[in-house]
Amino acid sequence: MPRWMRHLIRPAFDPAETAVRQIERLGFTREDVRHIIVTHLDMDHIGGIADFPHAKIHTTAAEMLAAVVNPGRRERARYRRVQWAHGAQFVEHGPGGESWRGFPAAQELTAIAPGLVLIPTPGHTRGHACVAVDSGLRWLLHCGDAFYHWGAIDGRAAIPWSVKAMEALATYDREKLLENRQRIAELHRGDDHGLRIVSAHDPADLAACVTPT
Numbered sequence: 001m002p003r004w005m006r007h008l009i010r011p012a013f014d015p016a017e018t019a020v021r022q023i024e025r026l027g028f029t030r031e032d033v034r035h036i037i038v039t040h041l042d043m044d045h046i047g048g049i050a051d052f053p054h055a056k057i058h059t060t061a062a063e064m065l066a067a068v069v070n071p072g073r074r075e076r077a078r079y080r081r082v083q084w085a086h087g088a089q090f091v092e093h094g095p096g097g098e099s100w101r102g103f104p105a106a107q108e109l110t111a112i113a114p115g116l117v118l119i120p121t122p123g124h125t126r127g128h129a130c131v132a133v134d135s136g137l138r139w140l141l142h143c144g145d146a147f148y149h150w151g152a153i154d155g156r157a158a159i160p161w162s163v164k165a166m167e168a169l170a171t172y173d174r175e176k177l178l179e180n181r182q183r184i185a186e187l188h189r190g191d192d193h194g195l196r197i198v199s200a201h202d203p204a205d206l207a208a209c210v211t212p213t
């Protein structure tokens, strides 16, 4: 990870926080993980996939083109081929599908299990997607990097300059990013208590992961 990125997002390089260690603490083994659905293939989102060589990695066909098959000049700088060099078993999901709560084309991944929905939301990257999960109690919408800070969705808090800078640097298509963010904001304004929306980088969402709410 480049130094500027480390400075802006300040990841905790603690082996105890890796996905494989957290899963083991829940009483499972890495072999129990058969499918991983990623929002996108940026380096700070797939650092742990090599720990699960038996798992299928699900992503959009557009993200596969951007990261693996035919990356453009700027895209080559954001992805790290070494992260899938162990022979990651990618499963691509093409465009199309049914509407899901305001998004025009989503796909329920019933081949894995019911209640898992891949929702293409390009903008941050060429093939970024949100992932909706039916937890049984309520739906969870993992928005990945579709927004970095809740201020961009509800406008209640100022967005720190460092977050704005990071987001601007990482945006592939600003028009699509804002279009999809608008859909997320409308979903939030709809006040659907059955839906919890989370972002990958918002500090409040990260804190809630440590102390579940």
Ligand SMILES: [Zn+2]
Pocket (backbone or CB within 6 Å): 040, 042, 045, 124, 145, 170
């Ligand atoms: Zn990203």
